[in-house]
Amino acid sequence: MVSTSFMEQHPKGCHKKASLGCSAPAPFPSLPSEVRIVTFDANNLDTQDITPVVLCGGAGTRLWPLSRQHFPKQFAPIIGDKSLLQLTLERVAKLNISDQRSVICVASETHRFLVAEALDQSGVEGTVLLEPVARNTAAAMTLAALHAKPDTALLFCPADHYIPDTAAFTTMVRDAIVELDDSVIITFGVVPTAPSTAYGYIEMPPPGEKHTARPVSRFIEKPDVTRAHQLIAQGNVLWNAGIFLCRANALLNAMQQHAPDILEQCRRSMQVAAVDKLFVRPDKDTFSACRSESIDYAVMEHHSNIRVVPFNGIWSDVGSWNAVADLTTADTHGNRVEGDGHFVHASNTYIHAPCRPVVALGTQNLIIIDTPDAVLVTTREHVEQVKHVVAELDRKGRSHVAFHRKVARPWGWYDSIDAGDRFQVKRICVKPGASLSLQKHHHRAEHWIVVKGTAEVTRGQETFLLTENQSTYIPIGEIHRLHNPGKTALEMIEVQSGSYLGEDDIVRLEDSYGRITEKN
Amino acid sequence: MVSTSFMEQHPKGCHKKASLGCSAPAPFPSLPSEVRIVTFDANNLDTQDITPVVLCGGAGTRLWPLSRQHFPKQFAPIIGDKSLLQLTLERVAKLNISDQRSVICVASETHRFLVAEALDQSGVEGTVLLEPVARNTAAAMTLAALHAKPDTALLFCPADHYIPDTAAFTTMVRDAIVELDDSVIITFGVVPTAPSTAYGYIEMPPPGEKHTARPVSRFIEKPDVTRAHQLIAQGNVLWNAGIFLCRANALLNAMQQHAPDILEQCRRSMQVAAVDKLFVRPDKDTFSACRSESIDYAVMEHHSNIRVVPFNGIWSDVGSWNAVADLTTADTHGNRVEGDGHFVHASNTYIHAPCRPVVALGTQNLIIIDTPDAVLVTTREHVEQVKHVVAELDRKGRSHVAFHRKVARPWGWYDSIDAGDRFQVKRICVKPGASLSLQKHHHRAEHWIVVKGTAEVTRGQETFLLTENQSTYIPIGEIHRLHNPGKTALEMIEVQSGSYLGEDDIVRLEDSYGRITEKN
Structure with missing residues (x-):
């Protein structure tokens, strides 16, 4: 039997865009999806509607020099001509059957015009909650949950992930919505294709009854190589993609239970929030007093009612230059290029050259990133340490850490x-x-x-x-x-x-x- | 006893500049020079005068992207702020005790204004013989010998060598001039400090009587590593530096004997040469018909009356990016930098970054050359193949092979x-x-x-x-x-x-x- 997607069951013409293919090359082999029948309540469209919450707060330090403080990676056209944020907005705008197209973005005050620009370019209506300071995902998600109506289904997703197959993504999310109640938090885990040490893992109990969402045994932090191999061998693990679906009040209840201090600060800062067109500004002093914590630490690792839905489409967190390189097709020598790169006797080398010719001669396992005003050359083994480069340049007072030309x-x-x-x-x-x-x-x-x-x-x-x-x-x-x-x-x-x-x-x-x- | 230089024997104040030290770091250990008394005829200053002939015709392909067809390496400020040609002109302008300061440059028509500029900047008077086409060193040197008076002592030297110790260079050349007669060609060989495969060698017989110039047993082409080690072990070898001293008629006689066809074409092209201020243009058609041959192949390897004078000062032919890198002081990790380069966890890496920050992260044995409009990244092992890069870009029709921004x-x-x-x-x-x-x-x-x-x-x-x-x-x-x-x-x-x-x-x-x- 062939896979039956949500789109095929509702061929009303209103979602044509969702079935558009992705021309980007597939870095991971795509596993066949399970075939299931989706329960869909046509009489209750409102509660089936999802309000996407796009988390735009990442610093993207590991993608310097393309990503900089005032222009982090989610705003940069890293893959093709569109920014990761624009791709994300276009993807989540197709989640609903109804006309509900509006999204909530949570972003830094510094980046407000970049978010507005991305909304404009993707043709999506949105509200932008502006964090006066960065307080990590627990606070960011709480702001959005406080802004939404209590029973709204919220899909929280990072602005900077690459998920080219919009139809598969839509199907996954729509399939999961039927599981929502006032308490459950559903997370989406990516079916792993390699023993990666770059991601955290989600462990599930062995499969029992055939539910879309399965229980979570535990969250596992980024492992070392040995542990990663063990996890893949044991099976029943997924990569933690940081994508969550729940009703607004489910998240607020969970915050009340596990991190009431964060909830309280967020609530107080939102009570006196200032609205300025599409921008909503929580109170700075109150929000600044908020504890900085990730949603994983604050809630997910402690919450009892969490379920996970596997995703076996192409996914990347675009978290390092290796991840970016791997999204590009390799030639027979393992060389990959974006832009005006040239290889002579080189192998396994990635060149990002948007503005002038860059030549690699005899190099191996190398990453070369050119920008108009700064160049980075790193081995593939050292890409996780690009943040050390940023720290070093920052120490030297170089503006290239913060600004592009x-x-x-x-x-x-x-x-x-x-x-x-x-x-x-x-x-x-x-x-x-x-x-x-x-x-x-x-x-x-x-x-x-x-x-x-x-x-x-x-x-x-x-x-x-x-x-x-x-x-x-x-x-x-x-x-x-x-x-x-x-x-x-x-x-x-x-x-x-x-x-x-x-x-x-x-x-x-x-x-x-x-x-x-x-x-x- | 301490070394007695030419300057110290003639402390008349007219050569102060010649004793200026060089602030550039010493890449090779300097061997103690032999101590000798120079015979110098104060009554015959004219015949002691030397006319330097600076050969400016090199293409410098191996130093792309700094060196390009319309701006080869001899015109580029590779070490410090002055071009190699300007450094060469300033060095050879100090050879004479008399007021004779004029030089002959042999250069491509394409580069005539670059040579004029270097002459102007170094304050040296010169005649520029313009080669309508490139015909290698035999023809270039013959043009100069035909232009000079027959008994003029000519010092032929490449425009693109780096010899920071002008005093030592002057002493060496002045010491050799007393050996000149109407037949001998004196070449200068560099005392080797390593079994280099980048240079040709000159083999001498074991030392006999103490002459400044010693006979040449034979010229040896660039050896492989094994052979280079054998040569160094055997001793009595010098690196062939391509620097020659002889009277004009001695060279012409040698050309008549070993390459009469080249001499004849050069003579005919010079007979109808056009003079345009400092530029002298040999006839294009006649010169174009000339055989293209190096002076080593055409004359030196066959001529009987050749003697060699050892030079044990710092010398580099600046013939590859490794050679350029080695002229820069290394830090404790072997990293070297010219300009705005930065190293994080890198070793034995050279960065040339004149115009923007370039960062090397975790790299080893790497060379990174940045210019405003092209970037080259090569391993130290592949630097000799930069010419393949140039050929590849030329094949692709890229202007970066010929022009700078x-x-x-x-x-x-x-x-x-x-x-x-x-x-x-x-x-x-x-x-x-x-x-x-x-x-x-x-x-x-x-x-x-x-x-x-x-x-x-x-x-x-x-x-x-x-x-x-x-x-x-x-x-x-x-x-x-x-x-x-x-x-x-x-x-x-x-x-x-x-x-x-x-x-x-x-x-x-x-x-x-x-x-x-x-x-x-």
Whole structure:
């Protein structure tokens, strides 16, 4: 018998996208899924609806230099052209049969515009709960559960996992929803394909009756190589993927039982939360006082009513450069490339080269990551220690830990393409309809040359249009604003000239994004 | 007894520079030199004068990506801030006691302005013999010998060797000059410090009478490892450094005897050579018909009257990335760095990082070369195969084989800092007093913003000055010229806008450098 998916049982045309194949290569062999009949209550669509909660708070330190503090890996186009967050949003937006498409994102205040951008690009409506400080997954998930209605089915999932088969993912989650009650927490475990030491494991009792969700014997932390082999040999283990499904009140009850202090701080911070369009801001002081704990430690390892659903599709936590490399097809010498990489007498080498040619000559078991302003070369054995590199550069005060050369802004981005004594050059892109703040600078003049699209320039009392191959000049101290009135992106070259060129030389008089008091 | 150098015997103050120490670290242990008394004829200074002939024709393929077709390694600042050619010119300019400071350079037509620039920067007067095509060292040296007066003592030396101890080098050459007659060719051999397979060897008979120059038993090609160990064990061998001293007629006589065809083609091409300021251009067709042969094969291996003088100072042919790495001081883990390199758990790794941070994590025996537009990562074992990389990229039609992002011009340089659809951005530097050609473009307009110094701009019928933070616009088809009238370098940002932006969209109406017909 062939596998029967949820989609095939409800061929009403409303979920066409869910059956789209994935063109990404399969790094793991896909196991045949069990064939089951799904119980589905067509009269109770509301309670079958799922509100996805996308956890966007990861730091992604192990993927430096592509992932940086102000632009962690979930926002980066690591696989293909879309960011992991956008891929995640597009995947979870297809979970419901009803028109319910809205998601809750939990993210750092620092990354709010990156999340808004991803929501926009994926065409998903969302609310973004902004963590004033990072307090790990227990607090992040609690914020979302407090924000939702008590009986809402919530699917918590990290923003930075790679799960190319959306149809298989949808089927898995929809199959599990029938198991939900006011107490159970369902976790999804990936059927392991290798004795990996990179993941924690979930142990199940031997299979009994044929339920979608099975009991959890225990959670096992990342093992060493020997233990990993033992676990695979013993069977009945899954990789802990950190994906959870439960009703909001089930999580809150579990938090009350196992981590009441965290629940209390979250509740107090949400009671006075400020709402600003799609952003919800829990109170900073109250939330900051919250204990930082993972949901595994805080709840899952102690909770009695946890069940696990196996997932045997392609899955990666994209947790290291080895994991990224393994998502790319290898040539006959085991070499893999993303971008402009070249191999001569090399083997088992991965090159990430988005912006210029990178050549590996005679290398073995090597990872080479090029970015416009920093290069990392590491052996495959050392990829887990990339965080040491970040720590070392941070100790040396290098900005490359926090920022890319190209910086995202709510209105678009800028790329610092050159700099010298008393000048710097930026390429600036403004999205259609977007505006920079009305601003002035005390220490720099600016020359603007439009190279693509149309700019509406406010300079002092004047407002005028500039198109491709036109330019203007903003003297020091002059109030100005740049707006894109068009339907296509505006790009321009800005040459700054002056004695001080720091981003913080800005006086914002008006801003569409609430950044009046921000100094960069 | 302490070593007695030429400088110490002639402490007349005219050679102070020659005794300057070298701050570069010593990669090889320096052997004590033999102590000898130099016979020096103060009444015959003229015949004691040496005309250095600097051979600038090397391709430097093995040092890609720093060395490229249009900017080979001899022109690159590989060690410190000065190019190998400039270091060579400064070294050989100190050979004479008299005021004779002029040198002959033999170089490719393509590199003529690079040689002129190096002559200018090193303060040395020179004639540059321009090879219309590359025909190896026999022809190059013959051109120089034909250009010089017959009895001139010529010191032939490659432009791309690193010899930090100028005083020791000067002493060696001056000591050898007394041995010159109308027939002898003296070569200098480096006392080997390791069984290198990277160099050819010169074998001498066992020492007899104490002469500065000793007979040559034979030349030995680059050996394999076993043979190299045998040679070092047997003793009486030196590394062939490709440095020769002889009178011009001695070389011509040797050429007549061993390679009369090469001599004849060179003679005919020099008879109708065109002189253009410091450049001398042998006839292209005649020279092109010349056989391409190294001086070793053409003459040295067959000539009877060859003597060799040992050199026991620091010497490197800078012939591979290993050789470059070895010129840099290693840390306790054997790591070496030039520029912004960082090591975490790495050993025996070399990083060349002139423009951005490059991090090596856990690597061993690795070489990492970063440039603004290409990256090479190679094992130390594979450095001799960098030429395969160049061949591979050439096959793929990549411009990185020939050009750097930053391109030298007789008036200064330009650096292509950004490009997109229908635009590109360059940073342009014009040397004091220099001018670009009077020109126009059919397909592009240009926006110029001065960021340093002063520009004199000709635009149509106007001529005006621009200083820092001022700009102008050159419409498509408008005749224009950029000149630096100041005493300091002029730098400006140029934004080109148009449908075609190739370098060959240029109509030159006037040019200070004889490039009217050139299309780039």
